[in-house]
């Protein structure tokens with residue numbers, strides 16, 4: 093895990109003081125609300141329907157037990173005893189008072205955390221593979237590159253007022269667990285024929301109202317030019333991204349309007365110029381960061397076995413653990429999707445429990461997944477049963493990773509001021525329906541994602557099944573989409589046809605899954621069947 | 637009119653800045669004003685005769701002026717670079733880092749706030765258009 097040195101600590105401490113001063117000037121009336129808004133947004137503070145919401149950065153989704161305990165304490169001290177883990181591997185609190193926000197940020201700084209640039213028109217928290225450092229299939233750990241970019245992008249003077257928000261993801265394996273190509277910049281660390289590491293840059297992806305898959309604009313940027321290349325990508329965007337229309341201001345629109353080729357040409361020209369400007373940290377800095385991400389002291393666990401005599405436990409093992417690069421270890425996923433619960437929510441007590449478990453069983457490390465679950469990345473097989481018993485007792489043992497109950501849902505109309513419709517109750521109803529009919533198991537991997545409006549925070553474009561809440565003449569209405577994927581087989585989901593009301597959408601989801609169980613061939617996931625047979629059979633069943 | 641803050645020792649230019657278009661048309665102007673949509677690169681062939689470049693920020697949220705400033709400094713411009721318009725105290729440190737050395741805000745600054753803004757940040761993470769040493773350079777000095 094990365095540890096702050098005196099410089100990093102000075103930066104977050106200074107930020108706390110700066111925000112304290114800004115808040116004071118706002119409360120004294122020296123700053124107008126319009127002037128204060130972007131300042132508070134850059135500290136993750138939104139004004140929502142009922143209160144301020146604060147989003148805390150969890151860089152590349154990695155945290156230790158001390159930090160998780162602190163997040164729990166914050167939930168108790170400043171909120172109503174719970175927090176919400178988000179699709180960008182962050183956590184947000186829904187009931188924050190403006191006057192208390194500076195103290196909250198100070199508490200975060202004590203455990204090397206912050207809310208810097210978790211909102212606003214700037215470079216946001218960098219996300220990454222939640223199995224980084226543990227995955228059997230990764231080339232290298234992508235997090236050192238993400239950390240390098242975190243530092244570069246924090247308080248970047250030139251890019252503090254971009255046309256729109258800017259999201260970067262870094263991965264380093266062929267399997268994409270971070271929706272890399274649906275980011276403003278997606279970086280994949282790759283090896284060239286000479287065996288050297290470099291960065292493939294994908295620019296101009298995104299969800300929102302105009303979803304786009306990022307094209308590759310450079311398949312291999314050498315590691316000692318990584319920051320310079322990112323700077324070139326951003327400068328072209330800052331200079332030419334549209335500012336006349338908020339809905340056309342993301343970089344995907346610029347790349348689309350210029351064409352990937354022309355955008356690339358401009359970036360390369362800027363890059364050639366910037367190479368002479370000394371903006372690149374030395375490789376020694378990357379090396380320094382890398383030392384924090386070395387393997388923990390794995391034991392020889394090759395003889396570990398799993399006693400499967402308890403069937404509930406065996407089911408959880410099958411569903412919620414994934415292979416690890418070290419023999420005898422797995423990564424264990426703690427589901428924050430109990431049937432009937434709010435996807436991604438955890439109570440302070442649950443956070444404390446997860447922190448303790450990480451300390452006892454996972455080398456003091458936890459990860460937040462973009463699917464709003466928590467990972468214990470390095471767990472010995474021999475300790476799984478004890479671990480699971482605790483999870484079960486705390487309501488954290490749902491065996492549903494990547495199943496239809498493992499729904500991604502944005503906060504929707506229950507919290508969000510931009511929402512057209514509620515997301516959470518729909519997620520709850522769908523999970524309850526499939527849990528009660530017992531169909532979940534038979535469906536296998538099925539990623540269902542719900543957004544409460546076109547902004548797509550719930551990633552509905554990337555769902556095998558997606559649901560989008562819209563407003564139809566003042567009534568909440570839900571559109572159904574099929575065939576999306578955020579993984580390495582990335583695709584955008586398509587709308588089936590007319591929308592449904594709240595109960596209708598639950599039925600509609602069941603209808604399309606019935607088509608799948610009827611039509612599927614050996615080993616096909618829902619997505620595979622959809623891709624083979626196309627939309628028509630589903631439409632027929634829904635509207636025929 | 638709010639006071640102009642200047643962090644340079646030379647004499648200020650005493651005639652008004654012209655638009656980029658008129659500057660490119662007439663050969664004697666030494667002061668020019670860049671609007672957000674202008675391409676700062678158009679000035680690069682003429683930097684020798686420029687003594688003042690004003691970069692207008694009609695709205696503080698439009699950040700194109702930051703890039704304009706760096707483009708000019710990176711091209712070797714050493715004259716006055718002045719941020720004008722909706723220039724707010726909370727952005728002064730960023731502007732300074734991008735190469736601005738004068739500020740002419742629509743609304744008068746509070747002196748104490750200005751001082752606090754420039755003194756606040758003990759360190760910086762990036763190399764930019766100022767002389768500050770980035771953290772990474774200090775780590776590997």
Ligand code: SF4
Nearest residue numbers: 502508511544545549
């Ligand atoms: S998708 Fe819309 S409703 Fe949901 S959180 Fe985002 S902005 Fe709010």
